[in-house]
Amino acid sequence: MSLLDAVSNSTSGLSAQAFALNNISGNIANSATAGFKSTETHFADLLAETEAGSQAAGGVSLSTRSSLQLQGTVASTGVSTNLAISGEGYFIVKPNTGSANAPSFGGQTGYTRRGDFAADANGYLVNGAGYYLFAGPSASTPIQVATGSSAPTTLAVSSAGALTATHADGSTTSLGTMTLAQFDGPENLAPLDGGTYLATDRSGPPAYGFAGASVTAGAVEQSNASLSDQFAKMIETQQAYSANTKVxxxxxxxxxxxxxxYV
Incomplete structure (x- = not known):
């Protein structure tokens, strides 16, 4: 390996390790974010073109992938409007593209596991990232609950998706039937923001239903980013960064x- 190869390869390594550290820091920062899926960095050797059949190292390439298929722990929150998915599937959500007083939901349809939903001023269920929960793909408005003194004390979601609110006086209100979006290739969903994803050609179109999944009210799926695991990866990545710096x-x-x- 020539000196210029050493410079090129170590620079490539520094860039890759810096990128990995950025992903790790994001995972650590979101270790307490409901429904967050950690982002993993994968490395691969780049082979430089050479003559006479010999092959020299040509640096490193990298790719990232969210660990969408690794479920976080479902934890009870005591908040009646919180929802957690056990099994495969995603909540169907959209952003409010209008204002608080005149909401509009004509934006892109997203898919999320972030279920820390709460009622806004209109009673629409919106999660901590600002995405509104829709019962299904054909729904024109988000799921809506009563507010104020009539706000539900508990919600229940049946295995068929029937959503029922129970109030302080014991009365119940049907909120309709919700469904989940499920994908043949969920690992190929495209990240949007706030733990929300978009369908892609590689993920395939969504199928709607529960197909073995269930939804628990009064709970959220916690982040699947383990602090101990992420700090261990940070130490390893920092050491690799330091080694490339020395080279x-x-x-x-x-x-x-x-x-x-020569001077």
Missing amino acids: LNAANEMLQDVITM
């Missing part, structure tokens, strides 16, 4: 020596 510094010193010899 770059050594190559730089050797290049300076070579330049000095």
Whole structure:
């Protein structure tokens, strides 16, 4: 390997490790965010083109993927409008593209596991990332509950998706039937923001139903980012970054020596 190869490869490694550290820091920052799916960084060797059949290392390439299929722990919150999915599937959500007084929901349809829903001023269920919960793909408005003194004390979701609110006086109100979106290739969903994803050609179109999944009210799925695991990865990545720095510094010193010899 030439000195220029050492410089190129160590620079590639520094860039890759810096990118990995950025993903790890995001995972740590969202370790307490409901429904958050950690982002993993994958590395692959790049092979440089050479002559006579010999093959030299050509740096590193990287890719990222959200761990969408790794479920977080379902934890009770005591908040009646919170919802958690056990099994495969995503809530169907949309952003409010209008205002608080005149909401509009003509934006892109998203899919999320973030179920920390609460009623807004209109009684629409919206999660902590600002996405509104829809019962199904053909619904024109979000799921709506009563507010104030008539707000539900509990919600219940049947295995068929029937959503029922129970009030303080014991009376119940049917809120309709909700469904989940499920994908053949969920690992290929495209990240949007706030733990929300969009369907892609590789994920396939959504199928609607429960197909073995269930929804629990008064609970949320916690982040699947383990702090201990992420800190261990951070230490490993920092060490790799430091090693690439040493290689770059050594190559730089050797290049300076070579330049000095000819000056």
